[in-house]
């Protein structure tokens with residue numbers, strides 16, 4: 422008898438959720454209601470300043486989480502909580518429900534646009550390489566790395582730079598997966614890789630903090646596109662993504678968006694001048 426009561430209770434709960442979702446227009450809206458209830462949105466980040474950063478006390482900052490925090494606040498979700506993930510694990514984690522949204526500078530590319538529901542563009546950037554002073558192997562492009570059979574390049578696992586290097590013809594064994602910026606910096610300093618590639622603002626941040634006169638930045642990497650990211654939602658949460666876009670558009674219009682991202686070095690105009698549609702079609 423008890424089991425029947427339990428099952429009846431579950432069925433009633435499920436029915437209630439569906440009715441609530443239907444009442445608010447779609448099952449997607451239930452996601453926003455759930456986040457309001459939860460009190461925070463779970464962000465996937467990489468801890469790659471100035472895109473994303475986690476301080477020693479756990480405080481999350483960076484242009485992407487700061488924009489997301491403000492948008493969610495306007496949607497009635499008071500806070501955000503972040504988990505650090507490798508770029509290549511972000512989309513599987515989102516699809517598995519480990520995160521509510523990816524806000525990490527995950528650049529829009531056709532294959533990613535097919536896998537997630539991106540917001541409109543937020544952060545745009547070109548690509549860079551960190552090399553020894555004097556650029557001894559004379560790298561200007563990923564193709565230059567491919568042409569030099571002794572050259573190695575480091576990049577994030579599952580990241581855009583890894584893909585660009587492989588697509589330029591650098592053999593798999595010469596593209597070294599590097600877990601984070603500090604490791605990449607050290608590997609170049611120690612001569613364990615000839616170049617470390619990240620977006621321009623990330624490499625510039627590393628260079629500034631390293632303050633090492635024996636290093637040099639090649640920026641932009643010739644032939645590499647300028648990419649833009651967006652907040653990336655699960656494909657079943659398009660109503661939440663649309664609600665995010667409404668607030669993002671208001672912030673772009675009011676100047677609030679520029680006030681958040683430009684102190685980090687990003688251009689609001691660059692994001693405002695393009696669209697998700699253009700970014701997902703290009704590259």
Ligand code: 6CS
Pocket residue numbers: 469472508525526527528529577579580581582583619620623
């Ligand atoms: O979208 C990506 O894959 C790249 N985005 C950033 C901000 N850093 C490196 C990563 O490969």
